[in-house]
Amino acid sequence: MLLLRSRDSRLTPAFAPVPRSLYLEPHMIHEVFPVGLLQCNCSILGDERSGEAIVVDPGDDIPRILAILQRHNLRVTQILITHAHIDHIAGAARLKALTGAPILYNSRDLDLVKIMDMQASWLGLARAPDVPPPDDTLDEGRIITLATAPDSTKPPIAAHVLHTPGHTQGSVCLYLPDHSLLLAGDTLFAGSVGRTDLPGGDTNTLLRSIHHKLLPLPDATVVIPGHGPSTTIGDERATNPFLI
């Protein structure tokens, strides 16, 4: 969900923009753009050598996602969800229906899928989106790769799954070490951390996840949170009021 913890623990929204398009290395296309009512940061990671792409957190605005894929001549092969909150997962079934790509998320978030009606009511929506169970689960240590061109000597684009419970029980971050990039879902934000007052949330668990899984990453790692502006691990380790 959108709401973050502010320094005084009240909940404040974050609407600041993220970089529109990042080309982190010659073969990787990375587009980041906010989707839906709560402006969830959706990412498209593509390999221009093979034309394969991963879409992360297609919460809404599926026509826009398809247009960006088409602009880069990319074909979605996997739909990854950082956690099963409605603003991150609501468009996944539609994107799967249109592209045939499987949906992957951590199965510990199935309890949240079962209360999608309640999640819709949080947003004032009359109808809950259709959210299927995952075609495959995103568990700790799993590595999601994109096919590369057959004649390429470079390694494939690889996203390592870090299980970071706390915001939800099944929250995951996606770490791309070769690209110094972390897609953090709603676990870590610029100057804030994920809220823990929704079903399945737990503050101690969240802080443990961040301290044990995220802060050990290199300082220069660029963090794309689930909402709001990008940051780096070094900046958050030094200045995030919830972590120092």
Ligand SMILES: [Zn+2]
């Ligand atoms: Zn959330």
